[in-house]
Amino acid sequence: MNGGNSLPERSKVQILFVCTGNTCRSPMAEYLFNSLTGENSFHALSAGLYAFDGEAMSENSLAVLEENGIDGSSFRSQSVTYELMENSHLVIAMTASHLAELQMRYGEFAGKCRTLTEFSGSCGISDPFGQNIAVYRRTFCEIKQNLENWINFLNNK
Numbered sequence: 001m002n003g004g005n006s007l008p009e010r011s012k013v014q015i016l017f018v019c020t021g022n023t024c025r026s027p028m029a030e031y032l033f034n035s036l037t038g039e040n041s042f043h044a045l046s047a048g049l050y051a052f053d054g055e056a057m058s059e060n061s062l063a064v065l066e067e068n069g070i071d072g073s074s075f076r077s078q079s080v081t082y083e084l085m086e087n088s089h090l091v092i093a094m095t096a097s098h099l100a101e102l103q104m105r106y107g108e109f110a111g112k113c114r115t116l117t118e119f120s121g122s123c124g125i126s127d128p129f130g131q132n133i134a135v136y137r138r139t140f141c142e143i144k145q146n147l148e149n150w151i152n153f154l155n156n157k
Contacts, residue, residue, distance in 0.1 A: 012043045013154075016088035017116070018098055022048030022077035023058045024129050024136070025094045029116065029143050031065055031072045036144075036151060045088070047080040049101050054078075058129065060136040068140070085109045092116050092150065095124030119149035 015033065019026035026046035033044040055077040056062075065072045078084075085091060085106045091113045093099040103110040117124055125146070128139040 013041055013090070014088045015042060015044045016080075016084055016091045017044060017046040017094070018049060018080055018091060018102060019046075019094040019125075020048055020050050020098070020127065021055075021129065022046055022051035022079070023055055024061050025125050025127065025139065025143065027057045027072060027075050027077070028061050028065060028140055029092070029094070029147060031070050031075070032068070032140070032144060033147050033151070035068075035070050036147060042154060045084065047078045047084055049080055049098060049105075051077045051079045058136075060128065060131075060133050063133060064136045064140045067137075080105075082106065088112065090114065090154075093124075094127075097124075116143065116146045116150070119153065120146055122146070 017026040017029040017033070026048060030044045030046035033042070053076070057072050057075045062072050080102070086109070089112065091102060091109065093102055093113065093115050096115055099113055099115050102113045115124060122142070125139060125142050128135045
C-alpha cells in the first residue's frame with residue numbers, strides 16, 4: 001500500500017498474515033486467502049511473531065483446511081522478518097496485540113499494518129492452539145468471514 005491509500009500496480013500484491021507461532025491462524029488465513037482469490041493479482045504468505053522456522057502447520061489446522069478442499073501439507077512456519085515486512089504491501093495481524101507488536105518492532109512499516117477483523121469490529125481471531133477440532137472449525141469460519149471482507153475491500157481498491 002502506498003501511503004495507506006492504494007495498492008501498487010504490480011502483477012502480484014503480496015499480503016502477509018501474522019499471528020504468534022505461525023502454525024494455526026495465520027497459515028489458515030494464508031491458504032484460505034490464496035484459495036479464495038485464485039490466480040488473481042494477490043498472493044498471501046504468513047509468519048509468526050514468535051515462530052520457530054520450519055514447523056509444520058498444526059494437525060487440526062491441516063484437518064480443517066482439508067475439510068474445505070485445501071491442501072496445506074507443504075506449509076512450513078517462518079518468523080516475521082524485516083524482509084517480509086518490506087516486501088509485503090499489506091500486513092494483516094490476527095489480533096490488536098499482534099498489530100501493536102508489529103508496529104513496535106517495525107515502526108517504519110506501520111502504515112501497511114492492519115487487523116484481520118478491521119471491518120467486523122471484532123476484537124480479533126482467538127488462538128485455537130492446543131484445543132479440539134471444533135474450536136479450529138470456529139476459528140476457520142471467523143477467518144473466512146473476515147477474509148471475505150478484506151477481499152471485497154481489496155477488489156474495490
